Every structure is written in structure tokens, then in C-alpha cells.
Amino acid sequence: MTTPVTGETTARVLDGKATASAIKAELRTRVDALRAQGVTPGLGTLLVGEDPGSQWYVAGKHRDCAEVGIASIRADLPGDATQEEIEAAVRRLNEDPACTGFIVQLPLPKGIDTNRVLELVDPGKDADGLHPTNLGRLVLRVNEDIDSPLPCTPRGIVELIERHGISLAGKEVVVLGRGVTVGRPIGLLLTRRAVNATVTLTHTGTKELADLVRRADVVVAAAGVPGIVTGDMVKPGAVLVDVGVSRATDPETGRSRVVGDVSPEAAEVAGWVSPNPGGVGPMTRAMLLANVVETAERALAQT
Numbered sequence: 102m103t104t105p106v107t108g109e110t111t112a113r114v115l116d117g118k119a120t121a122s123a124i125k126a127e128l129r130t131r132v133d134a135l136r137a138q139g140v141t142p143g144l145g146t147l148l149v150g151e152d153p154g155s156q157w158y159v160a161g162k163h164r165d166c167a168e169v170g171i172a173s174i175r176a177d178l179p180g181d182a183t184q185e186e187i188e189a190a191v192r193r194l195n196e197d198p199a200c201t202g203f204i205v206q207l208p209l210p211k212g213i214d215t216n217r218v219l220e221l222v223d224p225g226k227d228a229d230g231l232h233p234t235n236l237g238r239l240v241l242r243v244n245e246d247i248d249s250p251l252p253c254t255p256r257g258i259v260e261l262i263e264r265h266g267i268s269l270a271g272k273e274v275v276v277l278g279r280g281v282t283v284g285r286p287i288g289l290l291l292t293r294r295a296v297n298a299t300v301t302l303t304h305t306g307t308k309e310l311a312d313l314v315r316r317a318d319v320v321v322a323a324a325g326v327p328g329i330v331t332g333d334m335v336k337p338g339a340v341l342v343d344v345g346v347s348r349a350t351d352p353e354t355g356r357s358r359v360v361g362d363v364s365p366e367a368a369e370v371a372g373w374v375s376p377n378p379g380g381v382g383p384m385t386r387a388m389l390l391a392n393v394v395e396t397a398e399r400a401l402a403q404t
């Protein structure tokens with residue numbers, strides 16, 4: 102038997118913007134302490150191509166860095182950059198002492214071997230927590246502290262839920278989507294002893310999706326399918342975390358807007374819901390900063 106997280110009919114908001122702001126204020130203090138000891142954390146970004154979304158995300162990451170006192174290093178390559186040119190840029194960031202952590206903005210252009218690029222990143226500088234070594238630690242360290250970066254979006258989702266006073270221990274979580282940045286790693290994080298949730302990972306081959314979602318105390322919707330979580334699929338009081346980022350033109354304004362995986366009716370049945378935008382996105386950005394600060398703190402502790 103599972104218990105709904107709340108019994109209310111009007112969903113409360115998992116406010117990612119406010120939570121991210123609070124985390125950034127905490128990080129600012131930690132960055133000041135590092136700088137006082139002669140260490141300036143520096144985030145590098147590698148952006149390939151001119152995709153407007155990716156450009157916007159990367160610009161946001163550098164604005165966030167400025168806010169908390171982290172230095173910024175940008176490496177931008179044109180959309181027709183070759184595999185070799187991209188790999189050379191990764192090597193330069195690996196070797197740059199000013200860059201204490203960096204990310205390769207995803208997706209990379211078609212034809213580029215993304216796994217080969219990500220595997221070249223120095224695991225000690227992997228600010229996204231997506232290097233096989235760091236993902237491997239997440240697999241292996243079920244019960245101990247993990248002294249390496251965690252994937253930003255999964256970590257942000259757990260923080261967002263827990264900082265709203267919701268315990269995940271013993272909860273049934275259904276995840277929609279098996280992508281590398283969210284769906285696959287979040288189960289590893291949620292099933293660590295410190296969190297202790299029970300997780301079902303669903304994907305395009307899953308049968309009876311609606312029945313599985315209906316049992317869930319917490320739904321993490323990262324399928325990238327607009328409105329895939331409908332009202333009839335949601336247990337009253339459940340926690341809905343909307344990770345989907347699809348784009349649609351607003352019929353009233355003619356402007357492009359974000360459409361999530363959670364339909365508006367589903368949000369009415371839930372106990373808690375993350376707005377989209379304003380939920381998981383700001384938390385992803387805050388967790389990237391946390392990874393950079395923690396890497397610098399660990400390096401200082403080892404000197």
C-alpha cells in the first residue's frame with residue numbers, strides 16, 4: 102500500500118526559482134571562503150553550433166557563475182566543427198588550470214560521437230557528473246558519501262523535493278524517459294540508502310504506462326512528450342515533477358513557449374507540482390554551480 106504525499110486537491114508549487122536562488126546564496130558564501138584561501142573556481146563550457154536553445158542555456162550558466170563569484174571560460178565552435186576539433190577543445194579545457202570544472206553542452210551536432218567526447222573529459226573536472234567514472238561511482242556507492250559530481254538535473258529534482266519538506270523514503274517513484282541526463286541516472290540517485298525511494302523507469306517500450314503512473318507517489322516526467330501525463334493517470338495528492346521541454350507556438354501571442362510533459366488537468370489532481378518553466382530548469386543550473394564549488398572544495402582539502 103502506498104500513501105499519497107498530501108490529500109489536498111489544489112497542488113502546491115515546487116518552486117524551482119526560489120529554491121535555486123536560496124542555493125545560489127549559500128554557494129556565494131562558499132565561493133567567498135574559497136577565494137579567501139586563494140582558490141577561484143572556474144566553470145568552462147564547450148558549445149558547438151548555433152542552436153538558439155543551447156546558446157541561451159550556456160549564456161545562463163555564465164550569468165549564474167557571475168552571480169556567485171565563479172570565473173567563466175567559454176569555448177565556442179561552429180556547427181561544422183569536426184570530431185577532432187571538438188576533442189581538441191575538450192583537451193584544452195582539461196589542461197586549463199583556470200577551469201576547475203566544465204561541461205559539454207548537449208546535444209552535440211548530428212554525426213558527432215557524443216560518448217567519445219564525454220569520455221575524454223577529465224572525470225575530476227566533469228561538472229555535469231556524466232563521465233562514465235562518475236556515473237560508475239553512483240552505481241557502486243549505494244551507502245557511502247559520493248565524493249564526485251552528481252548529474253545536475255537528477256540532483257536538482259531530489260533537492261527540489263526535499264527542500265519542500267517532502268520525504269522520498271519508501272515512496273513509489275515512476276520516471277518517464279530513459280535519457281542519459283535524467284531518466285537513467287535519477288533511479289540510481291533515488292534508490293541510494295540516503296534517499297530510499299522505490300523506482301520504476303518507464304520508456305517507449307513500456308506497457309500499461311497509465312497503470313504504473315497511477316500507483317506513483319512521485320512522477321518524474323522526462324519523456325519530452327507534451328502533456329503525456331494526463332489527469333486520469335495521477336493518484337490524488339501525488340508529487341509531479343515536470344522535466345519535459347517541448348516548444349509550441351502560443352495561439353494567442355504567436356510566440357514560442359515551453360510545453361511540459363504534465364498536462365494542466367494532471368496538475369489539478371496532484372498534491373505538489375513543479376512549474377515549467379520555473380521548476381527543474383533553475384535547479385539544474387544551481388546544481389551545476391554546486392558541482393563546481395564542491396570540486397574546488399575537495400581539491401583544496403587535498404592540498
Ligand SMILES: Nc1nc2c(c(=O)[nH]1)N[C@@H](CN(C=O)c1ccc(C(=O)N[C@@H](CCC(=O)O)C(=O)O)cc1)CN2
Nearest residue numbers: 158204205206207208229253359378379380382383385
Ligand atoms: N551538458 C548538458 N547539456 C544539457 C543539459 C545538461 O544538464 N547538461 N540539460 C539540458 C539543457 N539545460 C542545461 O544545459 C537547461 C535547460 C533548461 C534550463 C532552464 O532554466 N529552463 C527554464 C526555461 C527556459 C525557457 O523558457 O526555454 C526553466 O525551466 O525555468 C536550464 C538548463 C540539455 N542539455
